[in-house]
Amino acid sequence: MSLIHALQSALGENAVLTQQADRARYEQDWRGLVNNPSLAVILPKTTAQVAEAVKLCAAHGARIVPQGGNTGLVAGAVPILGPDQVILSFSRLRAVRDVDLLSDTITVEAGLTLATVQQEAVKANRFFPVSLAAEGTAEIGGVISTNAGGLQVLSYGNMRAQVLGLEVVLADGTIWHGLSGLRKDNTGYDLKQLFIGSEGTLGLVTAATLRLYPPVATRASALVGIENIEQGLGIFTSIRHAAGNALTLCEFCTQPALSLGAAHTPNGRLPFIAPAYLLLEISALEGARDPREMLETVLMEALEKGRVLDAAIAQSERERLDFLALREAISEGELREGGAVKHDIAVSLSRLPALVRAVEDLVARTYPSLRPNIFGHVGDGNLHVNIRPPAGQTMADIANHKAAITRDVESLAISMQGSFSAEHGIGQLRLLGMAAHKSQTDLALMRAVKQALDPEGRLNPGKTIPES
Amino acid sequence: MSLIHALQSALGENAVLTQQADRARYEQDWRGLVNNPSLAVILPKTTAQVAEAVKLCAAHGARIVPQGGNTGLVAGAVPILGPDQVILSFSRLRAVRDVDLLSDTITVEAGLTLATVQQEAVKANRFFPVSLAAEGTAEIGGVISTNAGGLQVLSYGNMRAQVLGLEVVLADGTIWHGLSGLRKDNTGYDLKQLFIGSEGTLGLVTAATLRLYPPVATRASALVGIENIEQGLGIFTSIRHAAGNALTLCEFCTQPALSLGAAHTPNGRLPFIAPAYLLLEISALEGARDPREMLETVLMEALEKGRVLDAAIAQSERERLDFLALREAISEGELREGGAVKHDIAVSLSRLPALVRAVEDLVARTYPSLRPNIFGHVGDGNLHVNIRPPAGQTMADIANHKAAITRDVESLAISMQGSFSAEHGIGQLRLLGMAAHKSQTDLALMRAVKQALDPEGRLNPGKTIPES
Structure with missing residues (x-):
């Protein structure tokens, strides 16, 4: 047959x-x-x-x-x-197998969309924190297999941190039954870690038990004008000390990036002009101190001491969503205005100022007609350092430079002990980066693990690990 | 030579x-x-x-x-x-290699004690949350290799959640350079996960980069009297919804267990008598809502509605430490009063009531002269279900029953999809449990990973995985 x-x-x-x-x-x-x-x-x-x-x-x-x-x-x-x-x-594996309100867990099959998991949490008066632009289409098995990040990693961690258990089909068709609502289990190797973020090359995730959190009652947000990223890190540290994990969002945008977002948001406008911006959001549970009051206290003091240039605190839920829309429209704006050579790099937070400066220097020196468009999850040390074509041109016009730009930008991150793919993964498009930037020891370990779990190379061939 | x-x-x-x-x-x-x-x-x-x-x-x-x-x-x-x-x-590898206040990370060598890491964090006006009884002697490399838990896992996670990067010597003597202050890095397999909790069987941790947290400004605690563990889970859920991650401690003790602790604490006394107790602690950052006020609000309402029997809120730091001392003296009390057959099991929180009842039934039916001593980290679903000899007797008197008791207690946890070693690991003393309770698929995967990283079995022979 x-x-x-x-x-x-x-x-x-x-x-x-x-x-x-x-x-x-x-x-x-x-x-x-x-x-x-x-x-x-x-x-x-x-x-x-x-x-x-x-x-x-x-x-x-x-x-x-x-x-x-x-x-x-x-x-x-x-x-x-x-x-x-x-x-x-996996799109037809869509069952919600279990919602456990005492254990604060939900067990779902791989094909459920991320948005559906969020909605199931809300129905249960809980909160599922992983959130990203594609959540209406992205399925939870893929979100696990790529260890997706998104906007609230700062407070809740990435997808890896949400996974308490997995059910996985192995390369030989055996089913590994690792679903568990256990918060603690030190019985041998933590096998589920192998399958999270390995892009389906070690096993196929068919179901998962995920953490749920108490529902967020109120959110307050502020757009803060800053001189540069050093100032941004200063105010991030102050607010993190006051709010801890309640600081659920800290996004950095250079002025050109946020202006691009504003231009592509209906009625979008920047409340003030500054060289760069932080978008901050504090989440509060029922009965907690008013998060807006906390933002006001910290930002007022920072303004008085000249540690920020300006600040606007959202006065309503509508205004909070307007601020967020500015940030979220940047990628769309790039796409509509000629595209960009996109990068997703990370360094430790203390190296962010040097990274931003090095990228700006690189572009000014080597690609003076191009336009850096820098924004991202500053609280995670993760920036989208995108390089746009000259005004009025498109990606086609700079196609010849694309590989060199990517090599140069990724090399800057690597020279600062950073990552050349902080949240997007490797797949088949970032394999060159793996070959260029990973050590032989890294690659040998990854190949040994792949060989151990999928000796005949049946699962997702040609992804994640470059051929030796 | x-x-x-x-x-x-x-x-x-x-x-x-x-x-x-x-x-x-x-x-x-x-x-x-x-x-x-x-x-x-x-x-x-x-x-x-x-x-x-x-x-x-x-x-x-x-x-x-x-x-x-x-x-x-x-x-x-x-x-x-x-x-x-x-x-x-590893005791002579004791350098603090780096403290990075912007990135909120500390990089230390494996031989530093856990207590020293905590102290280094305090010196830097930060907080390192992993805390356990042996912290003055336990070294950070071991704490990582065993994925240790302790008292504050509920809020901060276990040791795995604290590790951002590792330096590891592999089985062939190659050094894997995986130190990193990166919060996000999706470039291939997350190799550090292999070495966390694998008890030194896959590689030798020589240094680590760990997360630091904002310093805790105040802590409030309460001892709550409850009818049974169901009531305890109800009040846990209420306080978790109000406090979220600020609920840093939720310990359950049956009356015999806490009385034993009180008897072995200088001037120790229970503020009231109840069938069982919860010890709760809420931590607050500088400027947050007063955590004692939050506890008062939730517990007052619970008292009025008959959802708890009694409650005492610590009125001073001294009283808070006194409450904690009662809990911490239980193990010492066991040891001094004849010892116990100790277990470290976990189930999902919703199964805890059934587990406690099943253990009490098991002892009443099969070992009627023995005394169950049940306490532990209820917020993590992790209980120390210890079985004490009859009053006046010691472990030697029940030595013949020890293996059967352990088999019976662990089997109860396993029958509820639980763990037979929630935080203590396997080493060489829990290998029988691995052979009895893990599936063939689990064991085959672990052996394949061991074979991939240490094909000649050089590292920590005879630990973690039972021989096939």
Whole structure:
């Protein structure tokens, strides 16, 4: 029996897409940069079906490309050019298996969208904190497999910090039963850590038990004008000392970046002009001290002491969302105004000023006609250092420079002991960075782990680890 | 050249202990249960010396037993009976390599005690939250390698959550340079996770970069009388919703357990008698709402509604410490009054009432003369379910029952999808539990990872994973 027939027989005919027209949207990545053919797209409904499909693919020598919402930015969920690959979509594994209010946990299947998990938490009078632009489409299995970050990592941690247990189909089709609502379990190696952030190369996440948090009652936010990132770090430290984990957002934007956001927000305007901005948000539980009052106290003192240039505290929920919209529109603005060479780098917070200066120097010296567009999660040391084409031009006009710009920007981060991919991962688009920046010891360890869990290379071939 | 001479030549003569009298205190575990001979105890001073020693041991066919403060409860840091083993003590790697106040990180070598790390944090006007009874002796490398927990996991997470980067000597003597102050780094597999909690079987932690937190300004605590653990979970949920992560302690003690603590505390007394107790502590940063006021509000309402039996809020720092002393004296009380068969189990919070009831039933039915002593970190679902000999008797009198009691108690936790070793780990004393309770898939995955990182079994032989 052919693989296709075997899969049809195991999963049902309507769960195996073989026509090019049906496969097309699964084969192309979110950014439209990669498009390679698959043998078929399969849509199992249960963990048992996932396991059966993996065994059938193995028996027929086909590899598996796991795919969630296909919203990743590094083409990690679409095929590479090369061996026979079956795309395994998790979109039909959508059950909420359990909500446990005493344990503050939710157990969900991989295909549920991140937004749905957030909504399920709200229904249960709880809060699920991972939040990112693609949350309406991104599926929780992918969010786990890429260890996604987003806006509130500062306070709650990234996706890794939310995972209490996993159910995983291994490379040979065995199901690893690691679902658990346990907060503590030191019985041998913490196996779930292997599968979080490994981009489906070590196992296929089919379900997860996640932490829930008490609901946030009120949020206060402020837009603060600063001279430079040093001032920004100063005020970040003050507010972090006053608010601790209640400081749930601390975003940095240079003036050009936030202006771009404002230009692409309906009725968007900057409340004042400054060389750079911090967007701060404090979250408070029911009955806690009024977070707006806390922001006012700290910012008033900072203004009096000349430690910030200006500050606007949102006076209403509407105004808070308006501030956030300015920040969130920056990427959209880039896209509409010619695109950008995008980077997602991180350094320790104390090296951020040197990094920003080095990027500005690099562009001024080597690419004087280009426009740096710098913004990001300053509280995590994570900046999106994007480089825009000259005004009126597009990415096509600077295509020749793209690889060199990326090499130069990533090298700056690496020279400061930083990361060249803080939250977006590797997939197939950042493999050059792995080869260029990771040590031989790093790569040897990763290859040894891959060999241990997937010796025949069946799972997501050509991703995460460069060929040796 | 013999191994001993080679080690002496590499590390200096005074760094190689070969006399039985010098080796003795390294060969016996903290609890005095295990005592097997080593070839030598070595005391390297630098990471380079650790790497060199590992290479020499490999060349001579000797295995390495890494040892920190030797305070573990499962004999994970002392030799097994069998192959040639060299104990590698980290106690001379004691440098604070870096304190970074903007990044809120500290980078320390493995041999620093946990208490010293806490003190270094205080000197820097920061807070390091991992705290446990042995902190004056336990060394940070061991605390990482065992993923230690302790009193404040509820709010800050266990040791894994504190580790931002590691430096590790691998099985072949290669140094893996993974120190990092990065909050986010999605460049391939998160290798540091392999070494946290793997009890030195995959690599030897020589240094770590750890998170620091804003200093805590005030703490308020209350001792609450409850009918049973269901009531305790109800009040826990209320306070967690009001305080969130500011609820830094939530300990449960049955009446016999806390009375035992009181009896072994100088001037110790229970402020009131109840079937069981919760000890709650809320921590507040500078300028936050008064935590005592928050406790008063929640507990007053709970008293009025009959959801707790009684409550005493500490009226001074002295009284807060007195409450804590009652809880902390329980283990000491057990030891002085004949000992106990000790267990460290966890279930999800919603299963705690069933677990407590099942343990009480088990003892009443099967071991009616024995006395259950139940207390622990209820907010983490982690209870120390200890079983004491009859009044006036000691452990020696119930030695015949010990293995059966442990099997029965651990099986109860496992039957509720729990853990049989929530925070103490496996070492060599809990290997029977691994063989009995872990699935074949779990064990196969662990063996594959061990084989990948330490194919010749050089690192901490006979620990963590049972032989197949």
